[in-house]
Amino acid sequence: MARAAVGLASERTALALVILAASVLAADFGRLEAHAREALDAGADWLHIDVMDGHFVPNISFGAPVMRGLRALADETGTPFDVHLMIEDPDRYLDAFAEAGAATITVHQEACPHLHRTVQAIHALGCRAGVALNPATPLETLEEIAPDLDLVLVMTVNPGFGGQAFIEGSVDKVRRCRHLLDRRRSRAVIEVDGGIAPDNVRRIVEAGAEVVVAGSAVFRGDVAANVTAFRQATALRA
Numbered sequence: 266m267a268r269a270a271v272g273l274a275s276e277r278t279a280l281a282l283v284i285l286a287a288s289v290l291a292a293d294f295g296r297l298e299a300h301a302r303e304a305l306d307a308g309a310d311w312l313h314i315d316v317m318d319g320h321f322v323p324n325i326s327f328g329a330p331v332m333r334g335l336r337a338l339a340d341e342t343g344t345p346f347d348v349h350l351m352i353e354d355p356d357r358y359l360d361a362f363a364e365a366g367a368a369t370i371t372v373h374q375e376a377c378p379h380l381h382r383t384v385q386a387i388h389a390l391g392c393r394a395g396v397a398l399n400p401a402t403p404l405e406t407l408e409e410i411a412p413d414l415d416l417v418l419v420m421t422v423n424p425g426f427g428g429q430a431f432i433e434g435s436v437d438k439v440r441r442c443r444h445l446l447d448r449r450r451s452r453a454v455i456e457v458d459g460g461i462a463p464d465n466v467r468r469i470v471e472a473g474a475e476v477v478v479a480g481s482a483v484f485r486g487d488v489a490a491n492v493t494a495f496r497q498a499t500a501l502r503a
């Protein structure tokens with residue numbers, strides 16, 4: 266799987282393979298850098314950084330200082346940080362994550378009363394802007410903001426914990442999201458997150474997902490074999 270660093274819109278047409286974003290939430294925090302390196306060496310494209318505040322979601326993970334601890338690895342390997350803020354009032358932390366090296370910052374639609382302003386603020390910091398939708402949040406909430414986005418994150422579990430079961434209705438939601446983005450002439454790519462594994466990823470990619478987040482299915486067990494299994498499953502799209 267080619268490592269993708271820049272130009273989301275062009276990646277969509279240039280790459281036959283989807284982008285695999287390894288969620289370090291599922292990594293061994295006692296050897297975080299080494300475990301993340303295993304995933305990158307095996308062919309993962311991005312490092313997905315799940316930030317949880319114990320308010321927006323019922324769990325606490327880590328913040329910008331931990332991501333900064335992976336900065337040397339990201340710089341050495343040319344790996345983009347894909348930051349997913351599952352937090353209330355994300356505007357307060359955009360600077361910190363941009364400064365820590367975020368390539369993409371994704372905020373939740375449900376956490377942003379002034380979403381357009383937040384997306385502008387992310388762009389002003391030189392980052393790509395994504396918006397995430399919880400499983401129960403309608404796609405129609407993106408109707409106005411879609412042309413301004415670089416990425417839409419369709420949550421395929423309820424956010425807060427790794428290792429949950431994929432919600433089947435998400436496949437159709439991804440398909441409808443693709444239609445909405447095309448209709449709104451948006452350059453945004455679709456990312457999916459939660460319960461993704463080699464045995465379900467092909468259906469999700471065929472529905473229109475281009476960035477696949479995987480935590481448990483990458484970091485549990487043999488990382489190299491896990492990444493290879495994703496590559497083989499998604500390469501079927503080529």
Ligand SMILES: O=C(CO)[C@H](O)[C@H](O)COP(=O)(O)O
Binds near residue numbers: 349351425479
């Ligand atoms: O955002 C998340 C949870 O809110 C995680 O990134 C997501 O659940 C991925 O973990 P897994 O692949 O283990 O399901």
